[in-house]
Every structure is written in structure tokens, then in C-alpha cells.
Amino acid sequence: MNEQLINVPMFNVQIDGVWHRFPRGTRVIEACAQAGTFVPRYCYHKKLSSPGNCRMCLIEMGMARLGPDRKPELGVDGMPVINWMPRPQISCAQDVTDGMGVRTNSPLVEECRRGVMEFLLINHPLDCPICDQAGECELQEFSVEYGSASSRFLENKVKKPKNVELGPRVTLDDERCILCSRCIRFCQEIAKDDVLGFVDRGSHTVLTAHPGKRLENNYSLNTVDICPVGALTSSDFRFKMRVWFLKETKSFCTSCATGCNTLIGTREDVIYRQTPRENDAVNSSWMCDYGRLNFGYIESERRLLEPRILSGEKLVPVDWPTAMAQAAAQLKHCQGLEVAIIASGRMTNEELWLTAQLAKTLGVGWIDIVPRFGPGDDILLSEDRNPNSNGTRLLGITAEPGAQLPAIVEAVKSGAVRALLVLGEDPTKLGLSLEQLKELPSLIMMDILSSVATENATVVLPSFAFAEKRGSMINGEGRLQRLNRAVRAPGQARDDWEILRDLIQACAGTNGIGSVEDVFRQMSETVPHLAGLSLSKIGDLGVHVMEVNESPAPPYTPASHDIEEEMEHQPPGRTSK
Amino acid sequence: MSVCVSRPKLNWRERIYLPAIVGGMAITIKHLKNMLLGRTKVTIQYPEQTLDSEMPEHYRGAPALVRDTDGRVRCVACQLCEFICPPRAIKIVAGEIPPTDRFAKVEKYPAEFDIDMIRCIFCGMCEEVCPEQAIYLRKDYAITGFTREEMVHHKDKLLEIGGVMHGVILKWNEKK
Amino acid sequence: MDYFLITTSLLKILGILFVIILPMVSYTIYAERRVSAFIQDRVGPNRVGPAGLFQPVADIAKLLFKEDFSPRNANTFYYWLAPCLALIPAIVTFAVVPFGSTLFGVPMVIADINVGILFVFAIASLGVYGIVLGGWASNSKYPFLGGVRSSSQMISYELSLGLAVIPIFLVVGQLRLTDVVRYQIDHGWMIAPFLGDWTNPAKWLLAIPMLVSFVVFSVAIFAETNRLPFDLPEAEQELAGGYNTEYSSMKFGLFFLGEYAAMITGSAIVVTLFFGAWHLPIPSWHGGFHWALIDGSGDGWRGILGGLFNIATFFAKVAVLLFVFIWVRWTLPRFRYDQLMRLGWVFFFEIALVNIFITAIILAYYPA
Numbered sequence A: 001m002n003e004q005l006i007n008v009p010m011f012n013v014q015i016d017g018v019w020h021r022f023p024r025g026t027r028v029i030e031a032c033a034q035a036g037t038f039v040p041r042y043c044y045h046k047k048l049s050s051p052g053n054c055r056m057c058l059i060e061m062g063m064a065r066l067g068p069d070r071k072p073e074l075g076v077d078g079m080p081v082i083n084w085m086p087r088p089q090i091s092c093a094q095d096v097t098d099g100m101g102v103r104t105n106s107p108l109v110e111e112c113r114r115g116v117m118e119f120l121l122i123n124h125p126l127d128c129p130i131c132d133q134a135g136e137c138e139l140q141e142f143s144v145e146y147g148s149a150s151s152r153f154l155e156n157k158v159k160k161p162k163n164v165e166l167g168p169r170v171t172l173d174d175e176r177c178i179l180c181s182r183c184i185r186f187c188q189e190i191a192k193d194d195v196l197g198f199v200d201r202g203s204h205t206v207l208t209a210h211p212g213k214r215l216e217n218n219y220s221l222n223t224v225d226i227c228p229v230g231a232l233t234s235s236d237f238r239f240k241m242r243v244w245f246l247k248e249t250k251s252f253c254t255s256c257a258t259g260c261n262t263l264i265g266t267r268e269d270v271i272y273r274q275t276p277r278e279n280d281a282v283n284s285s286w287m288c289d290y291g292r293l294n295f296g297y298i299e300s301e302r303r304l305l306e307p308r309i310l311s312g313e314k315l316v317p318v319d320w321p322t323a324m325a326q327a328a329a330q331l332k333h334c335q336g337l338e339v340a341i342i343a344s345g346r347m348t349n350e351e352l353w354l355t356a357q358l359a360k361t362l363g364v365g366w367i368d369i370v371p372r373f374g375p376g377d378d379i380l381l382s383e384d385r386n387p388n389s390n391g392t393r394l395l396g397i398t399a400e401p402g403a404q405l406p407a408i409v410e411a412v413k414s415g416a417v418r419a420l421l422v423l424g425e426d427p428t429k430l431g432l433s434l435e436q437l438k439e440l441p442s443l444i445m446m447d448i449l450s451s452v453a454t455e456n457a458t459v460v461l462p463s464f465a466f467a468e469k470r471g472s473m474i475n476g477e478g479r480l481q482r483l484n485r486a487v488r489a490p491g492q493a494r495d496d497w498e499i500l501r502d503l504i505q506a507c508a509g510t511n512g513i514g515s516v517e518d519v520f521r522q523m524s525e526t527v528p529h530l531a532g533l534s535l536s537k538i539g540d541l542g543v544h545v546m547e548v549n550e551s552p553a554p555p556y557t558p559a560s561h562d563i564e565e566e567m568e569h570q571p572p573g574r575t576s577k
Numbered sequence B: 001m002s003v004c005v006s007r008p009k010l011n012w013r014e015r016i017y018l019p020a021i022v023g024g025m026a027i028t029i030k031h032l033k034n035m036l037l038g039r040t041k042v043t044i045q046y047p048e049q050t051l052d053s054e055m056p057e058h059y060r061g062a063p064a065l066v067r068d069t070d071g072r073v074r075c076v077a078c079q080l081c082e083f084i085c086p087p088r089a090i091k092i093v094a095g096e097i098p099p100t101d102r103f104a105k106v107e108k109y110p111a112e113f114d115i116d117m118i119r120c121i122f123c124g125m126c127e128e129v130c131p132e133q134a135i136y137l138r139k140d141y142a143i144t145g146f147t148r149e150e151m152v153h154h155k156d157k158l159l160e161i162g163g164v165m166h167g168v169i170l171k172w173n174e175k176k
Numbered sequence C: 001m002d003y004f005l006i007t008t009s010l011l012k013i014l015g016i017l018f019v020i021i022l023p024m025v026s027y028t029i030y031a032e033r034r035v036s037a038f039i040q041d042r043v044g045p046n047r048v049g050p051a052g053l054f055q056p057v058a059d060i061a062k063l064l065f066k067e068d069f070s071p072r073n074a075n076t077f078y079y080w081l082a083p084c085l086a087l088i089p090a091i092v093t094f095a096v097v098p099f100g101s102t103l104f105g106v107p108m109v110i111a112d113i114n115v116g117i118l119f120v121f122a123i124a125s126l127g128v129y130g131i132v133l134g135g136w137a138s139n140s141k142y143p144f145l146g147g148v149r150s151s152s153q154m155i156s157y158e159l160s161l162g163l164a165v166i167p168i169f170l171v172v173g174q175l176r177l178t179d180v181v182r183y184q185i186d187h188g189w190m191i192a193p194f195l196g197d198w199t200n201p202a203k204w205l206l207a208i209p210m211l212v213s214f215v216v217f218s219v220a221i222f223a224e225t226n227r228l229p230f231d232l233p234e235a236e237q238e239l240a241g242g243y244n245t246e247y248s249s250m251k252f253g254l255f256f257l258g259e260y261a262a263m264i265t266g267s268a269i270v271v272t273l274f275f276g277a278w279h280l281p282i283p284s285w286h287g288g289f290h291w292a293l294i295d296g297s298g299d300g301w302r303g304i305l306g307g308l309f310n311i312a313t314f315f316a317k318v319a320v321l322l323f324v325f326i327w328v329r330w331t332l333p334r335f336r337y338d339q340l341m342r343l344g345w346v347f348f349f350e351i352a353l354v355n356i357f358i359t360a361i362i363l364a365y366y367p368a
Helices: A002-007 A028-034 A107-122 A138-146 A182-189 A221-226 A320-332 A349-362 A389-394 A405-414 A434-439 A496-508 A516-526 A563-569 B018-036 B080-084 B125-129 B155-162 C003-039 C055-065 C076-096 C116-137 C141-172 C177-187 C201-224 C249-274 C300-329 C337-365
Strands: A010-015 A018-023 A058-064 A082-084 A100-103 A170-172 A196-199 A206-209 A232-234 A247-252 A261-267 A270-276 A308-311 A314-317 A339-343 A366-369 A419-423 A442-447 A459-462 A471-474 A479-483 B063-065 B090-096 B108-116 B135-137 C282-284 C290-292
Touching (some): A010 A028, A018 A028, A058 A107, A107 A138, A182 A196, A182 A221, A221 A270, A349 A366, A349 A419, A349 A471, A349 A516, A366 A405, A389 A471, A442 A496, B018 C003, B063 B155, B080 B125, B125 B135, C116 C177, C201 C249
Parallel strands (some): A010 A100, A339 A366, A339 A419, A442 A459
Antiparallel strands (some): A170 A232, A247 A261, A308 A459, B090 B108, C282 C290
């Protein structure tokens, strides 16, 4: 990557009167952004091709004036003299050249933007009060700067279809559409599912799905994210909450081993949506619908809200110290080989490390996680649906997830295991029948949701969901990423690491761990891959710690992406390949 | 920096304070006398006397939701009032109008609209911010209740206080 | 056993306590609120009954039904004792005050003892114990400060109080309060020489020290009853209520009652010493100008009406003085504590002392 950068020639570009240097192949709109000037745009998206059809990014441009010797004439400052073009140009479909001049805020440019805004708003409905995009709508933002308060449009507005179900998860309002074609290009270029397109002509042009097809691919909600206006809305998030109320917490998706970076939008401890967060090393700017919508269970009515222990024939709610004492007593009552631990690939590194400590303390031999696989794709979704399989390998829970599991199940069945500690998994799905679980002298379950198994456990410990805790996981590519707390957990549920810490303390005395940072510190002191790291050093974008290749490569990595090559395939101004 | 302020020199009359005391007592007894003779203007006797008929045009009483002349609840649950409300008295849960409804074009309506009148400070920002001319501060000021729950005005109560608003812009009506 | 004396004394005690003092306290509080309201251009309590006249009933009901709260670390015994100690001296003092002439031939004074004024001082001095104990037993800083302030304030002003009355007894020659009244009926009120034997020049000369005595005594009474401008023990703004901060419910009510009862008693003493007690002279030209005397010595209805008229006269005078108490409270601001002590020790003490000598000198030249 560095060699490439060194070999790329640098061009002098004057932006708003100041000379900057950019590598060849930089788009003018990106060059302006790097120079600190944001050029308004609708159709341009840096992860997509440039059709140049919204005309919002018009700028004044000029090239170096060439002398008779075909060399640029130099001015008194030693820089090229610029020949300004009389007409404005779009900045999104143009690469920088040497000696280029750009004006982003001249009177002509401002006038152009005002004109473009007026055209865009001719048929746009005034329904911001009910529009889900309001608050993060680019049309609103640029209207503030370049829009007119009154309309000169006397004719009737064009009526277009509203509330169209484009697919199971996306609802379209055609009147709001400004025909930027971002969604069409996303489906073509990223999702590889070419279902959207424009039909009809002139001001009657509408966005629609191909007849007989629906926008139902697993990446359809990304079109909602990139839609600059409120035309495409998420059917799940529709009318749920205004975006300005949302507190956005940086996190990542735990639905598969890819670990797409996300923002969790919450208000007053309720999660309303997840949106992808740009991380070119993991997920570019996208995430799949499956992972995005996989948070409803956090608010489920089946959430375990209080610790319970088996007293007589039924589970009774108790306070935490009682529950921990009971769990520890049950574990200590058994010999090391009579205890089995079924951990989960959904646990964070901190929790897995504490689990390993607990196993060591008790001398447990039976320990494994439950492997979890599903169909993957070559875009983002990984076949490994456990977000932290690599963490379980790294922290020595298991060499290969699921290898020891049949043996544990057999041992439970045969009665060799007398105490089973299940962390966030459902043992009934492993071939153990309810009767066999009921016969176990002690079944300690730490979980989020109640299940048949938790109802028949001897100790139930309610824990946190991914949006409620801090911690780290290692994704399929060996990247260490960090979860941040977005909401508070309901009821008396406790953080998983705290439960495990207390369990260790109850079994073996104090271990000097007071915070999740302490856990990470102890972990980084013993695990060489994590040496020198801390939770805060992981950062928002993660750190690469392991050399594995288990999940598909991201669809777009700037390092391997050659813009000129792309341009040959996709000349600016066209939307189709 | 300190400034030395010299105490004023008092003469002997001032120093025995008696004239000042007598003067003060004369003032207070004058007020008492005027009050007894009914010359002093005092406040109104509230529950018996009210100023309802002389309420100024700009009086800000209880906030309320209004219907327009078509009978539509003006509010579309945009939640701007909830956002602007300084004491966070407003709570809105939005709902979607079913396509069969005569106002289906509006799409969104407030399924729940609560104003906690214990919190409300009658600032009128909700009225000012409303893009739909849906919430108005009416002249009701005697808002009472025996419990905190009673002091929360739900949507029904708000519409009851609000009534019908004439002369508002009917922007959701079909133009053609 | 003198059953007649015991019965009439009991009747007088009950009458004074439940017919006079307690209603008077209640309505003094009401008057305080109404007068202060009028002085401040407000209306005041006017809701309960006509013109708010039943407000005291509502106040008492409120005090009785409020939660009776005691601080956890209070010394319970003294904490409970203090309100009683604040109330009882104020009421007991009334025993020696002649509040009327005679009714049915019975003298309208509960205990006409010959050390009347000494009894007044002895008992009134006990009032400070209620406040000091209340302040100390609450185990809280504001009550404690209030108690400390109150003890030094009361001791300081008792000096002036005691010295201020000596000229009267120099003139009268008796400590018995009924004798003081009798003297005033014969010779005119202490501060009003034109009543009684107004032709006597010594009376006019004596009026000057009597006036000084009256001023010193009244001011000292203000200080003794913790009224503004001397209410430092309970200064709301500084001490959050002072000695009664930690009291609630009827215990607080007792403190309140005690304070107002002390005011009434104080006024009664002032009326007795300086304003002729129950005596109201009526100018009469029946056989040359003289001041006619109405008392309960007449026969039948005449005597009963006369006796009742005397009692009414006495309490009317008390009421006027109570109004002055209220009036002063809502006019004057509170003293600073050092000013209070300076006033007591440097001015009133000396003035009262000099006043005794002046009286003595006058009496030496014009023996009564």
C-alpha cells in the first residue's frame, strides 16, 4: 500500500485560492473534502460509482494555462496560472489534474446550488413532520443553506405513488425521491441484485422495482441508509422514533463472525435501530439486514430479570449474593471432572477469559462452546454465526469449537457430569432431553432469555445482551473490536463478567478484579496476542490481532481499488454498466 | 482593591433613633389605616373572583391539541414539541394511519400524546415549534388533580381542552 | 379549709385559662396575621369562617393532627419537657395579676399575695428554661444557637425589667399588685398624672421617671417575650426558627402558645403597673368635677355589671398593648446581637438605675 502511494504522482490543485497536493486519481469532490470544504451532493457516494445526475456538486473549475511550449505558464507565486472555465462543472465525476483550480463558494457556484435546490424541491412534498429522514436529511440540510423560503412554482405538483412496499423491509415514498439513483447503484454494484430502476420520463420519473421482483436481498436496508432523502424508509424503523432523539453508540454487530461496525440508535434504554458505521477493514459502509434487525430479543418479554434458585420444586427469585453463593456451593460440591462448562461463541473475550479462569479454579476438564453455522454470502455475512469463535480459540476455551461437545453431552447423559454450567446457550438444542437435564444435581444457567432449560435449572443468572455491555471480541479475520454499552439492562440482570468474577471469587477467593478493564489487563498480560492493548486502545475501528481468514473479504477495500480501472467500466453520467 | 466607606456622622437626634422608630411606625399604621378604610388595592379573591373575562389574548394556559374543521386531529406526531419542551413534559408515541382511513394521506398520527401538567411550565414553545398548527396554549389555568396520574393529560383530555381550531392551513388536503 | 376560697379560686383559674388566655392567644395569633397582612397591603387569612375568624380553630386542628416528629438523637425527656416549661410560667404569672375589681364580692385576682411583683419575676425567669432546654435537647445546631442567645438575652433584660419597676414601688410602698392598683385609683395612673389627684404637683413631677420606667419596662418585656426587634433566639432568617426548629405538631404549638401567653401576661403586667389595671376613670360633674369610679361594689345587677365592666376594661387595655406588640413587630427590623447586648447593658440598665435615684430624690422632697 505504501509503495503504491509513493509511486502515485502528486498534483498541485488550487482549492478556494489555496494550493494543495493530492495524489493522482483523487476525485475533485474528495479533494475538496480533504481540503476542508464540503461540497453538497446527492447522487455521489464515495463507495459507489459516480453518475453525476443530481448536479448539486457543481463547482467552478479551471486548468493550468499552457504557454506556446505546451508547458504550464507560471505566475508570480511560481504556481501555474489557471484558465477558468466559463461554465460550472460537477466535482464528483472529475479527477484532479496538475495545476487544476477549484472554486467551491463563488457567487456562480452558490447561484447554481440555489437553482438546483429549487428544481429538486419543485415536486418534493412538504411532509418533513411525518418523514423519518427528517433530521438527517440532506435535502433539509442544503435547503437551509441554498433553499428558498417561498416557492415560485404555481403549477400542480406531480402525484406519485406513496407508501409503496418495495420489499419486506423497505418502504418507498416516490414523491420524496430526488432521483439520485444511489439505491439503484448500490443494488447493482454492492448487493449484486439489480432490482431497482427508474421508469417513465421527465418529472414523472419514478423509482420502482423490476416487475415481478422485490427488493428483498439481505442488504436492502443499506439503500435506506444511503438514500439522501426520506424516499426509502425502513419498514421496521418507520414512524418509531425521530432520529434527533437517538443516542448513537459505536458498537459492532454480533450476529456473525464478520462483526460489521455499527451505530446503535437508542433512546431512554430502548434500541430503535442499528446502522452500519464505516470501517474499510471490516464492512466498508454496509451491513446485512439480518444482523441489523437482530436486536429485538433484547426487549423481549422473555428476558430473565432476576436471579433465581431451585428451592424445593420450583425456582424462586433471590438476591444476587444468595444466587452466587448457591451456584458456588453447587459447583464446589462436585469434583473437577464432574463439572462441565458449555460456554458460548457469543461471549466477549473478557467473559471467555474469566470462564477459562473458573474452569482452571475448579479443575474442570469438560469445556467447549457451541458452534453455530448458517448460510453465508460473499459480501459480508459469514457462515460462522458466532461473533467470537476466534476469541474462544485464542483464550484456550477450545481448539476447535464443538470438538468436545458430543463427549460432554454423552457424559451428561451417562451421569458422569453432575454439574453443568451453561453460559448463554440452550442445552436442549444439543441433544440433551429435558428429563436428562432435570436429573442433573446442578444445572447453572447464565442467559439473557428464559427457555425450557432455564426453567428447569437449579440456578438461573440473568445476564447482559451485546448492547448492554462493554467488552471485546475477535472477528473472523482476527480483528479485535470493542462493544460499548448503548442501553441499560432491565431488571436485576448483571454484566456477564461480573457474574463470572463473583463466581470465581465465591469458589476461590478474591482476584482483584474491579472493572472490565481489570479483566482485559490481566488477559493482555497472559495472552501474547493482546499484549500492550487495553479496551480504550482498541479504538472505534478495532485492531488486527490474529492471522486467520475465516470470513469473506469486504467488498471494497481502498488499498486494492484502482479508481481509473473502475472508471473504464463505468464512465461518469451513466447508471448502468 | 478595597474601598473604605466612611460611616456617616449621625447627629444626636439620629443617634437616639426614636424619631426614626416613630416615623416607621407611622408609616405602617398608615398602611393599616388605608387597608381598613378600603383605600388600598389588593389582589383579587381568586375562587370567587376571576379574571377569565379579561384574559389577555396572549395568555398562555394549558397546552392542548386541536382538530381542524374537517375533524382531523391536526397532530402528526412529528415530536418536535417533545424535543423542544424544556421540562420534558411531553411524551408522544406515533402510530400509522391505516390506508383505509379517510386521512390516510397523512400516514402518521399520535397514538399516545401525554403532557405531564406537573412538569409543564406553560412556556408555549410547543405551540411555537409546531409545524402543523396542532398544539395551542389555551386559557385554562386551573389544572388540578389528586394524584400524579391525574395530572397527566392524555390525548383525549388534550383534544377536549383544545376543541376545533378555525382558520388553520389545511395543507394535507388533496389539491386536485 | 376554706372551701369558698378554693372553689372561687378554681373557678377563677379555669375562667382565666380557658375563657380568657387560650382564646386570647388564639386570636392574638389571628390578629398578628391579619394586622401584618394589612400593614403589608395584603388581605391575610380570610377563608375560615366570616373574615377568617375561625382560622385559630383550623390552626389548632392542624397542629394537633400533624405528625409528631422527634429527632433521633434528641434527649427525649428534656425535649418533651421544654415546650411545657415554655408555656407554664407564662400562664402561672397571671395568678397575681388583678384583672378586675370584684365580682359577686370576690376579688378578681387569683392569688393576691404580698410579694406580687417578686412572684412575677421569679416565675417569668423560668420561661428561659423552656427555650434553653428546647434548644439544647434538640441536639441540632440552630436550636442550640437559639437557646444560647435566648439565655443571655433574657438574663440581660431581666436586670432592666427589675430595676424599671422599683420606682413604682418606691412611690406605692407595697409589692402587692392590688395595692399598686388601689394607689392608681386614688392618685391617678402612673403615667397619667391628670387622672386622680391631679392638683398634686409631686404627681406631675413623678410622671417623668414613671414615663422612663414605662419605656424601659416595655422594651424589656419585648426582649423577654422574644418579640421583634429582639427575636434573635428564633430569628427565622439566621437560625431557621431557632430553638423551635426541630419541633413539630403540638409541641411546636406549645412553644407558640407560650410565646403569645407571655406576651399577654407581659401586657397585663404593664397595664397593672402603669395603666391602672381595671380602672377606667369616668369624668363626672355630679357635685363638682371629679373622676367617678366604676367597680363591682354596687348592689345586684349594678355590681355584677360593674365587675364585668372592669374585667372588660382590663383586657381591652391588654388588647391595645398587644396591638402595639404586633405593630412594632411589623415595623422594626431585628437588632444585631451585639447591639442588643449593648442596648441592654449600656443604656437601659443605666437609665433604670438613674431613674431610681431621681424618683427617690423627688420622693424625698415631696413625700407621698
